[in-house]
Amino acid sequence: MRTLREAISQVSAPGEVFETRERAGVREFLHAPESLRDIYDGARGEEKTFLVFRDESWSFARVIEEADRFSGALVNELGVTPGDRVALLMRNRPEWVVAFAAVTGLGAVAVALNAWWSSEEVDYALQYSEPRVLVVDEAHAGLGVRLARPRGIAVVVVGEVDESIVDESGASRYRDLLTRRHPAPTGRPRKEDLATMMFTSGTTGRPKGAVSTHGAITQSLMAFSAGLFIEALRQSERDHPPSEETTLILLVPLFHVTGCIPVMLSSFTWHFTLVITTSWDPEEALRLIARHRVTHVVGVPTQTYDLIHSPSFEVADLSSVARLGGGGAPTPAALVERVETRLEHGRPNLGYGLTETNAYGPQNYGDDYVARPSSTGQTPTIVMDVEIRRRSGAPCATGEVGEIWVNGPTLFSAYWRHEEATREALVDGWFRTGDLGYLDDEGFLYVVDRTKDMIIRAGENVYSAEVEAVLEAHPRVARAVVVGVSDDRLGQRVVAVIVARRGENVSAQDLEEFARQHLASYQVPSEIVITKDPLPMTSTGKVRKDVVRRRYF
Known part of the structure; x- marks a missing residue:
């Protein structure tokens, strides 16, 4: 099997796509599209099924036709011009995709x-964002109108709603x-024009809007696509190349960077079919995977856990699945092993990406992931360099924990x-992720914590x-959340909230004894709370640790 560097050299050689x-000072793709408009134009007239939503099938041609009409209406009736902001407040549905293509295609x-x-x-x-137009679905129509009208924001309602x-x-x-069939605008965005405002998860406070250019997004799409070719060159006997046409299932929200870019826009780019779900139901997801012969399942670790522990998992037809995993949060090592052993053909995968990187980053897949389940993948990637730095900005030694810069x-x-937040995050072309991690001697990246989540106990x-x-x-634990709380003597003490596996009981004493077998004494939580309540989560599957701290301690 080729090494990662050998595969990258072959895929990125002169004359290759x-x-x-x-x-x-930046390594970039030479042949990346100028803008998202180029990607949309590539799907124009394509009758292949793009979106599957409930009992509907939308072809690429239909999506493009509606996007053209909607962009014409935005310009001619609602006064939208390139550079204006148009907000989308909808759950997953085909019209979200249409509206996104219409807005970004005209340069807004x-x-x-x-x-x-x-x-x-x-x-x-x-x-905060001051959009010219707000597009809402039925569920948000009343709220959207009530909040937008005082600010002079035009509202467009998708779906059936009270007259x-x-x-x-x-x-x-x-x-x-x-129905008014306004012609689509003829102007084309440039790669340096802004295309999106995606909000950070906001686990510690108000979310910030990260704005990205067309060029950054098309580079990200090229990087994800290159990753598929690199993986194909590195397959082992255990890998199962899809025998069906590539089909993805959308398990995460389109308003999240993972759902928008590597899932939806990658499908748009390569003319993959995308099965859309609106809410998380593992039983329904398994039915859709079997019915539509889904090859790539991308979600957050919690969704992977729910799928493989579903009562229907053993009888579900998952023979089409080639990749199962995703990103958005660290994946427990035990979950990687379960995916590898319980799926007949599928392999586990993980991506380390952030809103600020347009979801792209090191990827761990297949044999590498099974061998190093705690790693998020090998670096450098085809277009991303990764460094671990101390607070002073000096590079860390191999194996030394520091902040991850990309x-x-x-x-x-x-x-x-x-x-101010931008200046702190972007330094001389590098992005300070706020994550703590280290690199091993082969360049594999290990993420150990968020900078803000690190606890300092007695130094x-x-x-x-x-x-x-x-x-x-622990065999009876489904989820653990560890936070630091103030302590007069220690500065901070370590505490934990535990959700037991379905049908299991576990005590705080049992967990403390278990932890002492594997951790230093100062790492063992001084207080453990067992709860049956769902943990407070962001829409991207991350635990709201600020809420956990207030609720339980």
């Missing part, structure tokens, strides 16, 4: 609002706008209207992710 070049900025936010959070995001909401507010119906063409441009650094991994290795 994924040929790379060095420019201004798609502001992806979290459809699970409270009214207060949506209100903040509208005040009074539209008539009394002056909102536009999406379908009515399409450099590459997929990075975001700025945090919208957060100049000793405690990495919450390390303690969580130990606790989750």
Whole structure:
């Protein structure tokens, strides 16, 4: 089997589709599309099925035709011009994809609002991003109208909604706008033009809007695509090349960078079929995977856990699945082993990407992942360099924990209207991720914690992710969350919240004894709370540790 570096050299060689070049200290793809408009144009007239939603099938041609009409309406009826912001507040559905293509295709900025936010959070995001138009679905129509009208934001409602909401507010119906058949704008975005505003997860406070250019996003799409070719060159006997056409299933929200870029936009780029789900139901997901012969299952680790522990898992037809995994949060090592052993053909995979990298980063897959389940993949990648640095900015030694810095063409441009936060995060072309990790002697990256999640107990650094991994290795534990709380004597003390596996009971004493077998004494939680309540989560599968701390301690 080729090494990663050998495969990268072959895929990125001169004359190849994924040929790379060095420019201004950044390694980038030479043949990346100029803008997302080029990707949309490549799907124009394609009758192959693009989106599967409930009992509907949408071809690429239909999506492009509706996007053309909607972009024409945005310009001619609602006054949208290139550079304006248009906010999308919808759950997963085909019209989200259409609206995104319409907005970014005409050169405006798609502001992806979290459809699970409270009214207060949506209100903040509208005040913060100042969109010219807000596009909402039926579930958010009343809220959208109530919050947008005082700010002079035009509202477009998708789907069936109470007539009074539209008539009394002056909102536009999406379908009515399409029937007027305005011509699509002829102007084309440039690679340096802003395309998206994606919000950070906000596990510790108000989310920030990370804005990215067309060029950064198309570079990210090229990087994900190159990864598939690199993996194909490195397959072992255990790998199962899909015998069906590549089909993805959307298990995460489109307003999240993973759902938008590596899942939806990659499908748009390569004309893959995408099966859309609106809410998380592992039983329904298994049925859809079997029915539509899904080859790539991308989600968060919690979803992987739910799938393989579903009562239907043993009888479900998953023979089409070639890859199962995703990103968004660390994956317990035990879960990697379960995927490898329980799937007949599929292999586990993990991606380390962030909103600020347009979801791209090191990838771990197959044999490498099984051999190093705690790693997020080998570095450098085809277009991303990774360094571990101390607080001073000096490089760390091999195996030394420090902050993860990344450099590459997929990075975001700025945090919208957060100049100080942008200066702190982007330093001389490098992005400070805020994650703590280390590199081994082969360049494999290990993420051990968030900088803000590290606990300092009596001068000793405690990495919450390390303690969580130990606790989750207990056979009766489904999920562990470790946080630090203030202590007059120690500065901070280590505490944990535990969710037991379904049908299992576990005591705090049992877990403390188990932890002492695997951890230093200062790492063992001084207080362990067992709960049956669902943990507070972000829409991207990350635990809200600030809420955990307030709720339990």
